[in-house]
Amino acid sequence: MIRVLIADDQALLRGSFRLLVDSTPDFTTVGEAGTGVQAVALAAEHRPDVVLMDVRMPEMDGIEATRHICAGPATAGTRVVILTTFDLDEYVYGALRAGASGFLLKDTRPADLLTGIRVVAAGEGLLSPTVTRRLIDEFARRPEPTRPLPRRLAGVTEREREVLTLIGRGLSNAELAEHLQLSLATVKTHVGRLLTKLAVRDRAQLVIVAYETGLVGPGGPR
Template identity: 55%
Template sequence: MTTVLVVDDQVLIRAGLVALIQAAPGLAVCGQASDGQQAVDLAAELRPDVVLMDIRMPDVDGIAATERILAHAAEPRPRVLVLTTFDLDEYVYGALRVGASGFLLKETPPERLLTAIEVVAGGDMLFAPGVTCRLIEAFAQRVDGAAEPPRELTPLTSRELDVLRLVGAGLSNSDIAGRLVVTVGTVKTHLNRIMTKLGISSRAQAVVLAYESGLITPRRPLPG
């Protein structure tokens, strides 16, 4: 059973999400939060598999709440699925940057929402990697230059850098395995080590890091 914490400051939307999830086989709502701070507190207490996170909330917004939840969560960390009104929204980029596993529009059909919860619960990004890459490309050059510098990549081996570069370019694990002539299991091992060394928690965050570090340059094709 996949447990879900539903976070939204609008009562009717929250109630609708709860009813939808509760009616779905294999899913259960373990808690509800009406603001970001309550989400942080409940995530620590209830340890849900997935947090369905509204992004625009007063006081502690969805980005700050996501960052706090993932920074303090015990393993296995919950997967955060962000809800937003606009698909090209700088808040979405911020959520991916702090470790959210993906995002959905609030107008998403119910069946897609339920599928998305299962996808991120399984450890994957919500959208195909190429879609996420297009989002990162749209905002990578618009981030305030005063932002904190990107994480150093020096802890990574040359092969781990290869894997991160290919993840950032939008390749799936099977595509990466074919490119590097290794097994999919080996790719997963490298990716897990990358996340551990760099202190990141999702594939989407790895894509963001690949762009911010300069490993991948927006709108420049991958060599070879």
């Protein structure tokens, strides 16, 4: 059973999301929050698998609420999917940097939303090609790093760096396997080791690490 917390300041939307979630056999809603502060409190109380988080909410916005949830010891296993009607670049990097595992627009088809929840609950990142392009654009506006951050990548093997670089470019596990001529199981092992060594939650955070350490830049791999 995938346990979902819904955080949105509009009661009608919360009700619609709840109806969708609760009508799906292996899903259940554990709570609804109308503010960011409520979302943080309910997440700590119920420890859901996934939080559907609106960006614009009173008292505390969704990005700050995501930061609190992802950093909280009681909610270490909780994943956050950012939902918004605003397709704005400024939210993408901020949300993922705060620890969000995915980013979807509210006009996403119901079936795709449920699929996204499953993907995130399983520990994967929900990054569409559009979101990956926005990350590239965001880093293109930032100053060039002087060099990769060696301490962050200490203990990462050359093969794992190669995998991390390709993840930063947006490749899926299947695409990684084809590109590197490895089995899918081997690729999953490399990804799992990267998550452990870099102490990150999921694939979305690996993309952030790939950019922040300079392995991947606006023009491609460095």
